[in-house]
Amino acid sequence: MTKPFFFDRASGLTLGDIASITGAEHRPDIDVSCRIVNIAPLELAGPGDLAYIDNKRYVEALASTNAGACLMAESFEKHAPRTLVVLRTREPYRAFVAVARSLFPDSLRPSSLFEAEGVAAGAFVHSSAKVESGAIIDPGAVIGPRAEIGTRTVIGANAAIGPDVCIGRECTISAGCSITHAVVGDRVIIHPGCRIGQDGFGFLLGARGHQKIPQVGRVIIQDDVEIGAGTTVDRGGIRDTVIGEGTKIDNLVQIGHNVVIGRNCIIVAQTGLSGSVTLEDHVVLAARVGVVQHVTIGEGAHVGSRSTVLRDVPAGARWWGNPAKPVRQSMRELLTLERMAARGSEISSKGAPD
C-alpha cells in the first residue's frame, strides 16, 4: 500500500518476536533481529512485510513474492523463494492475525477521530451527566442529562447520548451514533452512524389512522459486543431488547423491538430481525437474512445468506433458502427445478411430445 498509512506501527517486531508470538518454526540460520513493520498479501508484500499462505490457489503468488517473511504450513515450503524467511506453523492465518494484533494495537478499537483527550472543546455535556476521568468526548458530541460514561470510553464526533443512558468502560461509540434508552456494558464497539434505542415499530392499525403503541422497554448491550456502521437497534416495547455478550453485528442490520440475542452470535450485513425474535448463543446469520416475528433460532444454528426464516430453527441446524429449510432440502429443490426446466427446454426444442 502507498502512503498515507493510517496506523502507527511503532518500530515493528523482530522475526524473533514473531516466532515467539506464533510459536512458528524457522531455519536456524535466519537473522532473528530483522524487523517486520507491516502485513500484506503475498503479491503486494515487500521486504518489511509479513505475509501468509493457507490455500493452494496462491502458490504462484508465493513463488514470486517479495515479502520479508511468510507464515505457512510445511506443505507449502517447497514453493517458497529461496530468499524468503519461512515461518512454519499449522495455522498460518491464526498466527498471522496474532502478529497483526501485536503490530497494530491501535487497530483493535476505533480511537478519537480528533485525537482528543478528556472532554474536547465543542462537545456538549449536560451538567448532570457523569463522565469518568479518562473518558474522551470528541467535538460535537452531545451527552444528555444524567448519562454516565465510563473511563477510557471514547464518544465520537457528533454522537448523541440520551438522558440516563449508561455506557461502561473502554467502549468506543463512533462518530454520528445516537443512543437513547440504553444500558451499554464494557469494551463495546459501536461503529459510525448506528441508531440505538429509538421506538420500535408498533401501531394498532385502524382504517382511519394507526395508533402508536408505547415503547417503554430498553436496549441492553452486554460486554464485548461490536455493532457495524448504520445498524439500527430499536428499544423494547414491553420488555427489553438484549444483545448478548461477545456478539458481533455487521453493517446496516435491523434489530426490532424485544429481540433477545444470546452470547457470541455473528450477524452479517443487511440482515433483519423482526420484533420478538430470539437468537440463542453462538447463532450465525449470514448476510441479508430475514427472520419473522416471534421465531427462535436454536443454539449454534447457522442460517445461510439471504434466507427468510419463517419458523423456529433447531439448535445446531444448518438452514438456508427462502423460506429457510435444512440446507440439503433447499439444495435438492433447487436442483430439481433446474433439472426439470432443462428437460422441458429439451422437449420443446425437439417439438412437443404427444
Next chain:
Amino acid sequence: MTKPFFFDRASGLTLGDIASITGAEHRPDIDVSCRIVNIAPLELAGPGDLAYIDNKRYVEALASTNAGACLMAESFEKHAPRTLVVLRTREPYRAFVAVARSLFPDSLRPSSLFEAEGVAAGAFVHSSAKVESGAIIDPGAVIGPRAEIGTRTVIGANAAIGPDVCIGRECTISAGCSITHAVVGDRVIIHPGCRIGQDGFGFLLGARGHQKIPQVGRVIIQDDVEIGAGTTVDRGGIRDTVIGEGTKIDNLVQIGHNVVIGRNCIIVAQTGLSGSVTLEDHVVLAARVGVVQHVTIGEGAHVGSRSTVLRDVPAGARWWGNPAKPVRQSMRELLTLERMAARGSEISSKGAPD
C-alpha cells in the same frame, strides 16, 4: 425490568381509572383505589404492573403471574390466580395499549435528548431562519437559511435542516437526521439518522461516464407520518416525492425519487421502493419487500415479507413471493416444488427408474 427506567410515570393510574379508560369489568369487591404504575408481560410483572393475555399460549404464565391486574377475555378467567385483579374486556390488547398511552404520555413522541428548551446553546440557527416560539432546538442542530420550524417541534441533537425547508408543529426530528428540499406537515415523527431530500439516483448512462440528471423536485411529508431510523427518502427528479398523511415507515427503508405514497400505509423495515412507484391508500408492505420502478400498488393491498413486486398489484390483493403473485399461487408453487424434490429423492434412493 430493572433500573434505570427511561419514562416518567407520574403517580400511575388507579384500577378505577383503568376500568374507566378501557371499559373493562371487574368484580365489585376489588379496591379501585389501588395504583398501577407500570406495564409488563405476564411472566415479568409485579404487584404494581398491569399485564394482558389474548393467546392460549400464555395460559401458564397467567396461572403463575405476580401482576397486580390483568386484562383478559372472559374465557381466560378460569386460569387466573385467585389474588389477581381480573379486568374483563373483549379486546385486551387494545385496552392494554390505551392504558399504556395514558400511563406514559411521554412515550408518544420522542423528546429532546438534552431536555432543552427553546434554542439550546450549541445549536446553529441561521439568522434568516424562523423558529416559532415553543420549538426546541437541541445542541449541535444546524438550521439553514430561511428554514421554518413550527411551535412545539423538537429538532434533535446534530440534526441538519437545509435552506427553505418548512417543518410544521409538534414534530420530532430526531438526532442526526438531515432534511433538505422538503416540506413537512404537523405531528410528524422522524427517528434518528433519517436522510430526507437528497438527490434521487438518476444518470444518463454512457460508455465514457454517466451524466447526472438534475433532481429538482421536493419531498412532501404530510401530517402524522412516522419514519423509522436510518430510512432514506430521495427528493423527486421532475415531480415531488410524497408521503401521505398517517403513513408509518419502519427502519432502513429506501424511498426513491418521485415515489407517491398514499394515506395510512404501513411499510416495514428494509423495504425498498424504486423510483416512480405509487402506493395507494392503506397499502401494507411487510419487511424487506422490493418494488420495481413505475409499479402501482392498489388501495388496501398487502404484500408479504421479502417479496419482489414486478408489476401492478390490484386493490385489496394479498400478494407474496419472488416475483410477487397472489399468495395462494406462490404457496402452491412452493409446495409443488417441495413435493417434486421429495419424490425425486425417493426415486434416487430406490435406484433410478427405467
Next chain:
Amino acid sequence: MTKPFFFDRASGLTLGDIASITGAEHRPDIDVSCRIVNIAPLELAGPGDLAYIDNKRYVEALASTNAGACLMAESFEKHAPRTLVVLRTREPYRAFVAVARSLFPDSLRPSSLFEAEGVAAGAFVHSSAKVESGAIIDPGAVIGPRAEIGTRTVIGANAAIGPDVCIGRECTISAGCSITHAVVGDRVIIHPGCRIGQDGFGFLLGARGHQKIPQVGRVIIQDDVEIGAGTTVDRGGIRDTVIGEGTKIDNLVQIGHNVVIGRNCIIVAQTGLSGSVTLEDHVVLAARVGVVQHVTIGEGAHVGSRSTVLRDVPAGARWWGNPAKPVRQSMRELLTLERMAARGSEISSKGAPD
C-alpha cells in the same frame, strides 16, 4: 409544483437557447425569445415549463398539456396541441436532461446547507488540518488532525473527517457523513449519512468468544464517484477497498472490506457486496443484489434486481435470480414451476389421477 422551490433558475433560457443546446428543430414562426424557466412532466407543466415525451403511454397527456414547449420525436407531433411549441429531436429525454442541466446548474452537486463560505462558525477544524482556500466547512463539521480538504469542496453540517484523510477538490461530503482511513479524489459526491472507512467485519471465531482481526487497509475513492445516502463502505483488512472512477452508488448499499470496484459501475439501492468481491468496469447491479465473498463480476455484466450472486459472472453476461444464473435460464425455471403448479392444481381439482 407549488412553492417553495429549492433551486435558483436565474432568468431561465429562451427557446432559441434551448434549440441551440439540444439541436432540436422547430417551426420557423415561433418566438425564439420566449423564456422557459422550469421543467415539468406533461400533465403538470404550465406555460413557462419545458416538457418531453418519448413513450406512447403519454400521448393523452401530450394532447392536453399546457406546457410552453415540448421535446419530441417527429412521430409524436400529430398529437401535440396546436398552441404548443414543438421541439423536434430524436432523443427527447437526452435533450431534456441537457436543458435541465443548463437551467439548474446548482442541482449538479449538493451545496452547503448553511450557505456558508470558508470555515463556518461552529465548525471544528483541527489546528494541523489543511483546508485549502475556497473550501467550505459547514457548522458542526469536525475535521481531524492532518486531514486535507481541497478547494471548492464542501464539508456538510455535522460531517466528521478523520485523521490524515485526504479529500480532493470540488467534492461534496454531505451532512452527517463520517470518513476515516480514506483517500478521496476530485469531484466526488457523498450524500448524507454515509459511513466510509470504518473497520471491516473480520473475526476469528471461537467457542469462547471471537477475536477481532485488525483492519489496516484504506478506502480509495477515485474521481467523479457518487455515493448515495446511508451507504457504508468498510476499509480494507489487508489491502484497500477501492471504488473506481465515475462509479455511481445508490442509497443504503453495503460495501465490504477489500472490495474492488472498477470504473463507471452502477450499483442500485440496498445492494450488498461481501468482502473481497471484485467488480470490473461498467458492471451494473440492480437494486437489492447480494454478492458473496471473493466473487468477480466481469466487465459490463448486468445483474438483475434482488439476485444473489454465488459465483463469478462472465464479462458482458446478463444474470438474474436466486442464486443468480443467466436470465434466460432463471426465467425458464420460473415458468416451469408456474406451469407445473398450475397443472397440479388442475389435477387436484379434477380428483387425483390413478
